[in-house]
Amino acid sequence: MSPPRFGVMLVNLGTPDAPTPKAVRRYLGEFLGDVRVIDLPRLLWLPILHGLVLTTRPKKVAEAYASVWTEDGSPLMAIGKRQRAALEARLAESLGEDIPVELAMTYGNPRMEEVGRKLAKRGADHILVLPLYPQFSRTTTAAVFDRLARALQPCPHLPELRFVRDYHDHPDYISALADSVRQHWATEGRRGKRLLMSYHGIPKRYATAGDPYPRQCERTSQLLAEALELSEDEWAMTYQSRFGKAEWLQPYTDMTLKAWGAEGLESVDVISPAFAADCLETLEELEEENRGYFTEAGGGDFRYIAALNDRPEHIDLLEALCLQHSQGW
Ligand SMILES: C=CC1=C(C)c2cc3[nH]c(cc4nc(cc5[nH]c(cc1n2)c(C)c5CCC(=O)O)C(CCC(=O)O)=C4C)c(C)c3C=C
Ligand SMILES: [Fe+2]
């Protein structure tokens, strides 16, 4: 058998191995110890991380994970495995040959070293790295790049590599999002009064220093609103998941939902386009916590639209990205 023309490494953030304080501490230690995520001088940050954050946060966060944990583990992992299998099957079907696809995480398991070995064992000498982040940020996509370089450091020889930087305005991404909103409207029997597009936030200083993330989120939102033919007063975009005391990108999701609730908004549809898979931040923070902010402030129906996950339109998009970026291989 001839070796595959290329292999695909899908990469997402990573998630704890179990919904326990111990597993969450290990995960957060690795994640929040990354200088791409928190840029403070190590001498200042590491004592705060180990002396304060990792001694207090894991218990609360483990409870949050427990509330969304599934039979297949953390939602991010369970969905990631389904995405991997669906993409591999789709590439086999469209190319008529086996293209190995493996899932790796930036933090925790499966580690990139192990996934790289798996792809090599399956014969892939050319690897397309596809971070599952539609919008580029130093805190996510660039962290994948650093982690990959570190994983390859001990290798005597390298595979040929290509790296998908972002796909925030890819027509298949926008149409997959638009289809998911239309399908949600059809299932609910009507449109919500407003559509809220809530993105994971980043500290504002990163954007000021040149991180293109907010510009790319704005572009995605504009294109999605156009695809859905929404007028300006029918949608808004916000940022969620603030961490720490510094200013993050605004407007904040929680404040916006509280204000919309207080003005008595009858219904809101909420989508989170930066997440390729549902996870703690969508299922617990958005669907549970932020639903509470909206309804307790006086709002009506809060209707969360699932992430693209393993929807066929999402697999269409991932397939298109693989075909586009493997040209010539
Ligand atoms: C400084 C801290 C953080 C930055 C910057 C950040 C950026 C960022 N994160 C995602 C995607 C995800 N984040 C998730 C969880 C999560 N994020 C942070 C902190 C920062 N994220 C923390 C501390 C956590 C863990 C939960 C908690 O302690 O509150 C997840 C979910 C993982 C899961 O297991 O389900 C995702 C996905 C993006 C896209 C992003 C910047 C663009
Ligand atoms: Fe995050």
Ligand SMILES: [Fe+2]
């Ligand atoms: Fe959160």
